[in-house]
Amino acid sequence: MTIELDTQIISDHINEFFDDDVFDIPEGNVVYIKPGSLREVCSFLKDDPFMDMQMLRYVDAVDFIDRFELRYALLSLNKNHSMTFKVRLWGREDLSAESVVNIWAGANLQEREIYDLMGISFAGHPNMKRVFLWEGFPGHPLRKDFP
């Protein structure tokens, strides 16, 4: 069975190498990372021999009206364990997060999909264009205020 790493283990391990200020306010049983330190934490999670997150399994975004939450699911094939963490983005206009394409190439199309349907752009992405809809399409369909 793939072991889902416990929140405590993840945050303890990240804490050893980073200060407390990479974490956002926790809520429920989830690790929240601040948007500003997303890329360095991801880079650490991939290279660290204990975490060894080789694959970016899935990125998704959810619209909670007052904020957007990005959910990153990571997977280590060698150790057969997985983890998730989230990033909060407050507000609704001009949302932007750091791209992780340089760390995991698999983020390329997934981030473009989130940009297309949710309207969150990713800084540092090599080709930040709409992926399903055409250029000039009004709005972003998966937002809750889209008709």
Next chain:
Amino acid sequence: MKDDFMDINDKSNPGMETVLLNLGPQHPSTHGVFRLRTLLDGEEVIDVEPIFGYLHRGSSKLAEERSYTQVITLTDRLDYLAGMSNNLAYINALEKLCGVEPPIRASYLRVIMVELMRIASHLMGIGFLINDLGAWVTPLMHMFREREKILDLFEMVCGARVTFSYMRLGGVSHDIPDQFKGELNTFLNDLTTKIQEYENLIIGNEIIISRMKGVAKLSGERAINSSVTGPNLRASGVDWDLRKSDPYEIYAQLEFDVPKGENGDNWDRMIVRIEEMKQSIYILRQCIESIPTGETRVETDFFVRPPVGEAYGMVEAPKGELGFYLVSDGTIAPYRCGIRSPSFINLTVLRELCVGWKLADIIVNFGTLDINVGEVDR
């Protein structure tokens, strides 16, 4: 060449003009409505950009307007060659969210249907691939013949041939009729000899060998880094199959091998699919022998109201890891229904596979990835 977009005014190589060629969206070998912008230098491919979305139906948005039970019908239409697998992935996520366990007989039935679906999907993948290679239609029709029998079996069970909606929360919609086991046995015996026949036709064929062996290699490390899953990942020599590494339903009790390739070239990607079909036959035989009697569905509300929370459920679909990410706010409709579609994410490596090869190779490299546009565009 710039990183991910094309610069047709590249003047760095005077005298050698590049040509921008548009393949598709209407092209027989693009497995649907799929467009490839290619930049060519003579016959050599310099850059490829996939452009899709022509079949985008907004499945995630539609799901937010429907009850949890109604969403099952939307999942059928994602990968329309593997409806059962899509049903199961969604139901897995929903059962995690609600905390419902299916009866053991239902688990067996699910595995039987999903493995049949895998055979049908791989048959189509290989059939269209050989069709693209120039063996016009005849081999494809052989594959269609076997798939037709699988669809007959599905019709016998649930009355539908493509859009099944067979899986339900807490079980399946129908039990199998009495004659199903016998028919399935006959079909499996038949298929074993048929696969042998296809292997004789394909593996010894010199044209297929020279077009596929050593072409478009993908290393295991690159495949993992690009989130490639399914047969494409295993062809690169990575031992990763959700049925083994994170077993769901009754896979933990079943015996089977995970076929792997060595070089990650086109040839391996095709052979892995053929070997997987053989393993599916083996799994199906075990299921028929050991399927217990009993209930096929537990009672649940028609309008399910899962507790507030979220769940991610996934299965090893024929194309790779298919996952559903459900967020519930306690009402009868999902607040968010995210879909991790393997075909879409596997396309990440398309550019890597095609650059440096000839124009004619694009079609083959694209064919071995075995994508389904219904699932790419959603």
